[in-house]
Amino acid sequence: MIRALIIDDEPKNIRVLKNLVEQFCPQVKICGEAENAETAIRLIKELHPGLVFLDIEMPYGNAFDMLDKLMPVDFEIIFITAFDEYTLKAFKYSALDYLLKPVNIEELKEAVEKAEKRIQHKDTNQQLNNLLYNLKKNNTTLQKIALPFKESLLFVPVNNITRCEASSGYCNVFTSDGQKFLGTKTIKEYEEMLPPDVFFRIHNSHLINLTYVRKYLKGRGGLVEMEDGVMIEVASRRKEEFLARFGYR
Known part of the structure; x- marks a missing residue:
């Protein structure tokens, strides 16, 4: 009780x-x-x-x-x-x-x-x-996010998150030090939580931190290469908005 x-x-x-x-x-x-x-x-x-x-x-x-x-x-x-x-x-x-x-x-x-x-x-x-x-922060950008880690929670600085990938109703969260966490929220929930000026949903299954983008390969939608070498498809309907984030139109 x-x-x-x-x-x-x-x-x-x-x-x-x-x-x-x-x-x-x-x-x-x-x-x-x-x-x-x-x-x-x-x-x-x-x-x-x-x-x-x-x-x-x-x-x-x-x-x-x-x-x-x-x-x-x-x-x-x-x-x-x-x-x-x-x-x-x-x-x-x-x-x-x-x-x-x-x-x-x-x-x-x-x-x-x-x-x-x-x-x-x-x-x-x-x-x-x-x-x-x-x-207690004066701005509206929250600083740390709780991610499940073994039998505890790890509080990770938001700017250390490189990308999120949908996984069967949950979401894999990747960090700049090479760690991978299975988050208990959906990718849509992470999209709503994370600062929209830094994170961009380039595909139904992928939410990326724009500061970790290394290269864009042209195509119908194109491909993004992240700093860790991972290649991610850009949905064709998101291509124009994605490139605009980098001042390219």
Whole structure:
């Protein structure tokens, strides 16, 4: 049984989420509730929960201010948010779960199941550090992305990713040091996450970092040679836009 806390400044939201958890997540027991950061910190230290449902917006600050005071943490977190697109992208980069208000039952069940698995691997502090690092950046280009590595997550600088290749609903991610990771997201999801001024989808199955392009070979669509020598076909419908990225029309 996973002991859990709900932290939200709206009592109604706490009641709704508590009812949903009790109905649809039998592996979770709600052992405490808090409506502000001060109470939340005290309960976390007293009750030692395995999981915290954490609303981002809190009185006199936000959830990230509170987490800064608690780091390192020994519990899993599922964020509850109605936050902007940049913040949601930060969560995806960090492989942390969030639920959008109003909470969807299936998404809640899936997030709890994933948290249950993460409890076994204890990746939370690495993921939180990466999330807080990305959120503190002044620009909208996130800096590091979480990639699965053996029994852990590796946080890779975005500019070290050379290309992504679709693979049976997943995606192989290649880095400049020659490593290859099987990402758990689709190539479309990586395309949405990675900065569009640097990454370009040259084919349904290929997303490339333009800074690692070495040569273009002409043809109907043509071929791109990457810095590591890999040759990748350019879809004919993407050829014109691809060449325009390099000032060639």
